[in-house]
Amino acid sequence: MVLASPKPIRSSDGILSTTVELPVVDLNKKGDRSVLSKLIVKACEDFGFFKVINHGVNQETIARMEEAAMGFFGKPMSQKKMAAPVYGCKNIGFNGDVGEVEYLLLNNNNATVNSSSIAHHISNDPSNFRCIVSEYTQEVTEVACEILELMAEGLGVPDTSLFSKLIRDSESDSLLRLNHYPPLPIPIPPIHHCTNDFDNSSNNKVGFGEHSDPQILTILRSNDVAGLQISLQDGLWVPVIPDPSAFFVNVGDVLEVMTNGRFASVRHRAMMTNSQKSRMSMAYFGAPPLTARIVAPPVLVTPQTPSLFRPFTWADYKKATYSLRLGDTRIDLFRNRKDF
């Protein structure tokens, strides 16, 4: 893992971003497992984010999922709207957040896709669509569990399945989100302006605004169109170079709590830049069952590192999440008072 020092860059819209070499984890590397687990722990402490190569998920499974999603997003708007509330366009959540994105938000247990009234608005072949979603989520869940077990090992947590068993649980509240960002119209340069003066800031739109993911772990795969950015602790934005053959993994709020703040739940966003091609991302959010109690294991709570958060259930956290805006730092609601 190579971590270069950040070099701030000011873009045409005045936003500071930076180039940093982000951590890369090779899951297929034969060798000392403890080296791999330490690498993952370091990436989660430094960034809450890393790229996974050789993840083992069949590229055909990924291609089938992408094709099925594109098949849906290619339908006329009047038809897509019939798949609401699983389908959403521009509105994110229920509290006024908007972005240049349309999406399908599917429950892990397939309750929504299984409901035939919605499924036949998603695909002409609902049972095939169900199969594709289930195959993709099963394979990605396995990768997420492997990563969560490596994390537990690297942290010295005695029960190495402490995190993974939450998302393996049949009652897990995990989600699959298929995001489609249509291409931005090519800007027409204003007359009388030389090309160098041309300000393309209006062509940099927010696809999916800044936020952290509330769950345990997110496994994100996108096509080859750029857009994902992560925020460093000092507020600088790092563009993530797309790699369709890889997964991008980010720590969610629940994992920050369960590691007693050792891992950072990374803030990220998707920006739409000049592209003639649309961007597609598929985000798997590994979540616990609603009744699961979210608390750090004793090994991570010591007199030197006292408990930062009070215990709560995933249902409590989800309720708080949905009562707030996308960019709100909901984790603070559960912080022990002395830490403010």
Ligand SMILES: C=C1C[C@]23C[C@@]1(O)CC[C@H]2[C@@]12CC[C@H](O)[C@@](C)(C(=O)O1)[C@H]2[C@@H]3C(=O)O
């Ligand atoms: C504005 C909102 C959308 C969101 C629920 C929330 O009230 C705040 C968190 C949002 C988020 C971000 C990560 C995931 O995409 C998501 C599914 C989640 O669990 O939390 C979304 C929620 C959503 O779109 O429903």
Ligand SMILES: O=C(O)CCC(=O)C(=O)O
């Ligand atoms: O599209 C992306 O790359 C990011 C999407 C995202 O952050 C989300 O769906 O929560």
Ligand SMILES: [Fe+2]
């Ligand atoms: Fe996200």
